[in-house]
Amino acid sequence: MDPNLVVNLALTALNEVLSIIAHIRAQGGMTTEQIAALADQQDLANKDAIKALLAL
């Protein structure tokens, strides 16, 4: 196999791993209160979305 291709594949895989780790750490870095506040906002947005859905 072409060595350049192997390197590119390895770098792509590494980037995927780093991206996943960053995502997991970002979620883990939120406090429980921050998660609750986001859920509050999501629920209010959902209520508006349901009204819009019924109006379709």
Next chain:
Amino acid sequence: MKKYAVLLLVLIPFLAGCPKDPYRAAIQGSADVSNAVSSGIKITASYYSAGTFNDTQKATAAKYFTVVTDCNMTFRKAVTDVHNAGQTGTQAFLPIADSFVNCVRSSAPVASDPKVANVLTATDSAIRGIELAIASAKGTK
């Protein structure tokens, strides 16, 4: 490459910090339900626009999402109240999760239509997952 892939599969659960305290597990579960409802609403709107859902099916799904959202807000408030009261054990949070399940069961419409039921499945699974998440959390019994 395969070795790294296997290593990644082994590491991800540890990086995700699986063991949570029951309060965090309950709030995270509630947020998961909110996200599932959001997705369900989008799918319902898409199905209705495409003609896959009729007015009755759309109304049934909307009623279900309304009930779940109201029950979820009540659940999160109860969880926060218990946490603020200083309770930390799984046994303090499990009855609240059970109430959430019963709240939805007693008020939500029964989706006998398989097409509607399919759209509601993800939200239903997220609700039932809360009890499991709390039971699996590390906390004083």
